Every structure is written in C-alpha cells, then in structure tokens.
Amino acid sequence: MxxxxxxxxxxxxxxxxxxxxxxxxxxxxxxxxxxxxxxxxxxxxxxxxxxxxxxxxxxxxxxxxxxxxxxxxxxxxxxxxxxxxxxxxxxxxxxxxxxxxxxxxxxxxxxxxxxxxxxxxxxPGVTSITTVAARAQKPLVARNERLTVLPGPLDEVELRSRIEGAESVAIMKVGRHLPKIRSVIDDLGLTAKATYVERASLPEEVVLPLSEAPEKAPYFSMILLAKGTDPWL
Amino acid sequence: MxxxxxxxxxxxxxxxxxxxxxxxxxxxxxxxxxxxxxxxxxxxxxxxxxxxxxxxxxxxxxxxxxxxxxxxxxxxxxxxxxxxxxxxxxxxxxxxxxxxxxxxxxxxxxxxxxxxxxxxxxxPGVTSITTVAARAQKPLVARNERLTVLPGPLDEVELRSRIEGAESVAIMKVGRHLPKIRSVIDDLGLTAKATYVERASLPEEVVLPLSEAPEKAPYFSMILLAKGTDPWL
Missing domain, CATH: 3.40.1010.10 (Tetrapyrrole methylase, N-terminal domain)
Structure with a gap:
C-alpha cells in the first residue's frame, strides 16, 4: 500500500x-x-x-x-x-x-x-498575517470588516487601487518592494495607520510604525494597514 | 505586580x-x-x-x-x-x-x-480559512495571487462587487446568508469553482462542491472560491 x-x-x-x-x-x-x-x-x-x-x-x-x-x-x-x-x-x-x-x-x-x-x-499552520497582527497588537479584522491580502511584488497601479478599495490590508513578501509600497501608502495618506513587521515571532523580530521602517526589508516582512472603518467598539 | x-x-x-x-x-x-x-x-x-x-x-x-x-x-x-x-x-x-x-x-x-x-x-492560532483550504484540498493563494476575505452578512451588492474584483475569495460566517451568497456566485457563473465547508477539522465536518451544499448552513461554515487566475504551475 x-x-x-x-x-x-x-x-x-x-x-x-x-x-x-x-x-x-x-x-x-x-x-x-x-x-x-x-x-x-x-x-x-x-x-x-x-x-x-x-x-x-x-x-x-x-x-x-x-x-x-x-x-x-x-x-x-x-x-x-x-x-x-x-x-x-x-x-x-x-x-x-x-x-x-x-x-x-x-x-x-x-x-x-x-x-x-x-x-x-x-x-494547516499559523500564518504570518495573524502572527504579525498579534505581535503588532493590532486587531486584524472585526465584525463585518473585509480583509485583503496582497503580495508586495504587485505593480504600483494595482497596489494603489487594491489598497484604496480595501478596509484591512496585509501586504506580504515586502522585501525589496518596500520603497514602492511605502510611496503608495504615503500618497494615500495612510502611513499613520500602517505597521511594519519583520520576522514575526522570531528572536530577531522587528515591529515599527511604517514611518520608522528601515530602508531595506527582508523577504519575511509585512505591512499591516487597518483603516478601522467598522467602529467595532 | x-x-x-x-x-x-x-x-x-x-x-x-x-x-x-x-x-x-x-x-x-x-x-x-x-x-x-x-x-x-x-x-x-x-x-x-x-x-x-x-x-x-x-x-x-x-x-x-x-x-x-x-x-x-x-x-x-x-x-x-x-x-x-x-x-x-x-x-x-x-x-x-x-x-x-x-x-x-x-x-x-x-x-x-x-x-x-x-x-x-x-x-496566534490556526484560522478557519487555511483549515478550510486544507480540508477541501484546494490551495488558497499562490505566487502573486491576492486573497479577499469577506463576511457573509455583507449585502448582495457589496458581495457581488467584491467577488467580481477578486482572485481567491474566502467567505466566512456563511450561516443564514447561504442563499444570498449562492445566488451571487451563481449569477457570476463561478459556482463550479466554489467549495462549501462546514465545521472544518471537527468530526462532523462537511466538504462539498457549492452546487451540492445543503439548504441550511451553520454559523461555522465557509465558502472558498479560487478563480485560479495565476497559472502557478
């Protein structure tokens, strides 16, 4: 057999x-x-x-x-x-x-x-998206919020339109795409709502507001963006 | 302390x-x-x-x-x-x-x-979305695919536009919203690509093509819809 x-x-x-x-x-x-x-x-x-x-x-x-x-x-x-x-x-x-x-x-x-x-x-295993939310202490989605998961390699136009139309956003595989992603989020005026996390749950983990993110990001990094549109409290 | x-x-x-x-x-x-x-x-x-x-x-x-x-x-x-x-x-x-x-x-x-x-x-814990994909034996997202997670209680217009613009979709909290969700997916001609799963990972788990889903769904049920737009193989 x-x-x-x-x-x-x-x-x-x-x-x-x-x-x-x-x-x-x-x-x-x-x-x-x-x-x-x-x-x-x-x-x-x-x-x-x-x-x-x-x-x-x-x-x-x-x-x-x-x-x-x-x-x-x-x-x-x-x-x-x-x-x-x-x-x-x-x-x-x-x-x-x-x-x-x-x-x-x-x-x-x-x-x-x-x-x-x-x-x-x-x-199944624990994914990076909820690990990042846990480590950033930012609830990912509540009640009837929608979540959009985007890979960092998407082009700028696609990223922008997807982020504009979304509520909670997790951007995966940031790595060398960080400058592009940061500029899209800046242009949309959403930087204050974004958190940067690399190597979540590992000893070398980094959690920072996006405005303080380093210039260079590793592949295992992510950006969380919660617009907080559903007033769940 | x-x-x-x-x-x-x-x-x-x-x-x-x-x-x-x-x-x-x-x-x-x-x-x-x-x-x-x-x-x-x-x-x-x-x-x-x-x-x-x-x-x-x-x-x-x-x-x-x-x-x-x-x-x-x-x-x-x-x-x-x-x-x-x-x-x-x-x-x-x-x-x-x-x-x-x-x-x-x-x-x-x-x-x-x-x-x-x-x-x-x-x-963090294992979420229902990857559990459902595992039990349905349907990969959720590959390469640069985007994932959209939608709660079933969203209204029909919102559901339709979100599903139309998405690649992989997980619809949570299906329950009493099943008829509405099914009609939207049918109208979009996507029923053949949708899987219905209730109580994933529990002994009473049910996994079925959406076309064979029961009339009544419990709160802990989900629909997965993978359009397979990224030819990852």
Missing part, C-alpha cells in the same frame, strides 16, 4: 507556534522532505529541527531563487520524484512548510505533482 | 490544531476566561477542555446573540471587569479564543478594554 503525503504547516518561525498535530507527525516521521536555498539553509527545517528523529531520512529540495520559473519547476519535479519513490514503497512522507502549506506555500507545487496518485493530508 | 492577559488562539476546533504554546499556557493557567452562549456551551472551552486544570478558576463570559450591539458590549464590560480584578491581584489570565484572537475574534473586545492598563500577549 502507498504511503501518505503530509503537508505540514510549521507556523511563522517560533517552534512553539507549531500545532500539536504537526509536532506529533514530525517526531514520528521516517521520511522528512523540505525546500531549501540552493546553497544554503532551509528555514522550514530550522523550525522543526528539534523534532526530527536522528534516524529519519531527509529529502532536501534545493529551490533556485530565479525570476524565471522553469528552474524552480524542475527542482519541484525532481523533489516530487524522490518523494513519489518513497510513497510508492509504502512510506509516509512528511513535507515541512513554513507558515501554512496552502497559503503562498511551496508545498502546493509538490501537491500538484503528487495528489493524483497518492493520498494527501494537509495540516 | 499586575498579571499578564493572554489571548490564546485555539485554532479551528480539532484540539490537535492548537499550538504547543497555547497548550502549555492553558495547562499552566490558574485563571481561564472564555466567551459562551448565554444559556449554553462555550465552543472555545470545549476545544481546550482536556488541558484546563481542575484547580483553575474559570471566568465564563455569556455573550448575548443579538443584532443590537449594546447587550454584547455590556457583557464584555462585565467580563473585562472580572478579568481586571484578577490581573490587578497579580494573577495571569488566559482567555480562550476559537481560531485566532485578532481574526474576527471576540477577544479584541476584551483587549480594547484592558490593554491600556495591563500587559497583553496574543498567541
């Missing part, structure tokens, strides 16, 4: 923000797979490191950070092939995913390649 | 989808507070029940389910006063919150009443 593919959300980075289910499945896993930088670390593996058994086999999937999509797709092809081999041999495979597997998670590339042939179980 | 107020996200319902941090704090808590139906159960307490110490003091906050806001606000006033008394006496107080405390969570009403006087620590 084939094994099951587990897509495990690890949460935002603090290992204690993993779920009990994630911790149980990782600790019991014989085969653990995870994405990694081509010549470097795996953030996902670092979150789960203390739980991975010394006897577990590890499948490292080095994902090239290129704008072209073909190299990354080829990396997922190769990773999926290795995982498929173990699943076909009857082993369960646990895939480690930062945050949540289906919320901008690279797990979906493996899921797309394997879910037609193998049973899959997706374990 | 005053105690600390902990707002603890419990996740969507399966006790195993609680975080390790939530479980640790609840098990150690001397004072546990939670919202409850006026003459009934507390869903939040039921998720955490196995972890609450027999010696813990419990503060039950009965929240009236009325359209008028004054009765609920009065209930939170009374609950906050009881919590403040314990915090002022130096006890930490753990508040149990379904899902995530700052994602449509009633914890924000207590936070607003207490955070100016007491230290607060918010522990």
């Amino acid at each position: 084939n094994g099951t593919l587990y897509g495990i959300g690890l949460g935002p980075g603090d290992p204690e923000l993993m779920t009990l289910k994630a911790a149980r499945l990782i600790a019991a896993a014989k085969v653990v797979a995870y994405p990694a930088l081509e010549r470097g670390d795996s953030f996902a593996r670092s979150i789960a490191a203390d739980l991975i058994s010394e006897d577990a086999d590890e499948i490292r999937i080095p994902v090239p950070m290129s704008v072209e999509r073909a190299p990354a797709q080829a990396a997922y092809d190769a990773g999926a092939a290795q995982i498929a081999e173990r699943l076909a041999a009857g082993d369960d495979v646990v895939v480690l995913c930062e945050g949540d597997p289906f919320f901008y998670g690279s797990f979906m590339y493996l899921f797309a390649r394997l879910s037609d042939r193998f049973d899959c179980d997706i374990i | 005053n105690g600390t107020l902990y707002g603890i996200g419990l996740g969507p319902g399966d006790p195993e989808l609680m975080t390790l941090k939530a479980a640790r704090l609840i098990a150690a808590a001397k004072v546990v507070a939670y919202p409850a139906l006026e003459r009934g159960d507390s869903f939040a307490r039921s998720i955490a029940a196995d972890l609450i110490s027999e010696d813990a003091d419990e503060i039950r906050i009965p929240v009236p389910m009325s359209v008028e806001r004054a009765p609920a606000q009065a209930a939170y006033d009374a609950g906050a006063a009881q919590i403040a008394e314990r915090l002022a006496a130096g006890d930490d107080v753990v508040v149990l919150c379904e899902g995530d405390p700052f994602f449509y969570g009633s914890f924000m009403y207590l936070f607003a009443r207490l955070s100016d006087r007491f230290d607060c620590d918010i522990i």
Whole structure:
C-alpha cells in the first residue's frame, strides 16, 4: 500500500507556534522532505529541527531563487520524484512548510505533482498575517470588516487601487518592494495607520510604525494597514 | 505586580490544531476566561477542555446573540471587569479564543478594554480559512495571487462587487446568508469553482462542491472560491 503525503504547516518561525498535530507527525516521521536555498539553509527545517528523529531520512529540495520559473519547476519535479519513490514503497512522507502549506506555500507545487496518485493530508499552520497582527497588537479584522491580502511584488497601479478599495490590508513578501509600497501608502495618506513587521515571532523580530521602517526589508516582512472603518467598539 | 492577559488562539476546533504554546499556557493557567452562549456551551472551552486544570478558576463570559450591539458590549464590560480584578491581584489570565484572537475574534473586545492598563500577549492560532483550504484540498493563494476575505452578512451588492474584483475569495460566517451568497456566485457563473465547508477539522465536518451544499448552513461554515487566475504551475 502507498504511503501518505503530509503537508505540514510549521507556523511563522517560533517552534512553539507549531500545532500539536504537526509536532506529533514530525517526531514520528521516517521520511522528512523540505525546500531549501540552493546553497544554503532551509528555514522550514530550522523550525522543526528539534523534532526530527536522528534516524529519519531527509529529502532536501534545493529551490533556485530565479525570476524565471522553469528552474524552480524542475527542482519541484525532481523533489516530487524522490518523494513519489518513497510513497510508492509504502512510506509516509512528511513535507515541512513554513507558515501554512496552502497559503503562498511551496508545498502546493509538490501537491500538484503528487495528489493524483497518492493520498494527501494537509495540516494547516499559523500564518504570518495573524502572527504579525498579534505581535503588532493590532486587531486584524472585526465584525463585518473585509480583509485583503496582497503580495508586495504587485505593480504600483494595482497596489494603489487594491489598497484604496480595501478596509484591512496585509501586504506580504515586502522585501525589496518596500520603497514602492511605502510611496503608495504615503500618497494615500495612510502611513499613520500602517505597521511594519519583520520576522514575526522570531528572536530577531522587528515591529515599527511604517514611518520608522528601515530602508531595506527582508523577504519575511509585512505591512499591516487597518483603516478601522467598522467602529467595532 | 499586575498579571499578564493572554489571548490564546485555539485554532479551528480539532484540539490537535492548537499550538504547543497555547497548550502549555492553558495547562499552566490558574485563571481561564472564555466567551459562551448565554444559556449554553462555550465552543472555545470545549476545544481546550482536556488541558484546563481542575484547580483553575474559570471566568465564563455569556455573550448575548443579538443584532443590537449594546447587550454584547455590556457583557464584555462585565467580563473585562472580572478579568481586571484578577490581573490587578497579580494573577495571569488566559482567555480562550476559537481560531485566532485578532481574526474576527471576540477577544479584541476584551483587549480594547484592558490593554491600556495591563500587559497583553496574543498567541496566534490556526484560522478557519487555511483549515478550510486544507480540508477541501484546494490551495488558497499562490505566487502573486491576492486573497479577499469577506463576511457573509455583507449585502448582495457589496458581495457581488467584491467577488467580481477578486482572485481567491474566502467567505466566512456563511450561516443564514447561504442563499444570498449562492445566488451571487451563481449569477457570476463561478459556482463550479466554489467549495462549501462546514465545521472544518471537527468530526462532523462537511466538504462539498457549492452546487451540492445543503439548504441550511451553520454559523461555522465557509465558502472558498479560487478563480485560479495565476497559472502557478
């Protein structure tokens, strides 16, 4: 009988923000797979490191950070092939995913390649958006407010129109897009309502009003913008 | 010295989808507070029940389910006063919150009443939106897709325009608004792309294509709509 593919959300980075289910499945896993930088670390593996058994086999999937999509797709092809081999041999495979597997998670590339042939179980994780709200001590959405989640790479025109039409906004993957995003929010007169957070829940976390954000932001940074249109109190 | 107020996200319902941090704090808590139906159960307490110490003091906050806001606000006033008394006496107080405390969570009403006087620590939880995507086996957002979260009580015109302009949509708090939401999605020709999920992660979970959804939906139900505009594969 084939094994099951587990897509495990690890949460935002603090290992204690993993779920009990994630911790149980990782600790019991014989085969653990995870994405990694081509010549470097795996953030996902670092979150789960203390739980991975010394006897577990590890499948490292080095994902090239290129704008072209073909190299990354080829990396997922190769990773999926290795995982498929173990699943076909009857082993369960646990895939480690930062945050949540289906919320901008690279797990979906493996899921797309394997879910037609193998049973899959997706374990949701704590996402960065509520972690950032918690750390900034800013409620994200109340009552009948709407939430819009935008990726930072969107172009300026798109960003502006999406922010204008929204109530609560979380802008993900800020990184090198910070100057563009900041200028859109400034132009809209919303800077005073925006909070900048990087590496939420990790020891090196930074939480600042957007007006005091640094010039350079890492990939794992976010901007929260709550217009407070629903007077929920 | 005053105690600390902990707002603890419990996740969507399966006790195993609680975080390790939530479980640790609840098990150690001397004072546990939670919202409850006026003459009934507390869903939040039921998720955490196995972890609450027999010696813990419990503060039950009965929240009236009325359209008028004054009765609920009065209930939170009374609950906050009881919590403040314990915090002022130096006890930490753990508040149990379904899902995530700052994602449509009633914890924000207590936070607003207490955070100016007491230290607060918010522990994020797994939200229903990624749980629903996991259980429906439908990736929520990939690459540069945008996500829109809408509450079901929005009126038909607002719902329609928000769904038209969006890519991935999660409609929360469906309940008695199901016929209205279904008619908007039908009119837009998007029914084939919509999934209906109730009580995600609980034993009585239901996952169905929207076209097969029941006539009556409970409050804890959601509709996911992924237009798949970003060809991420």
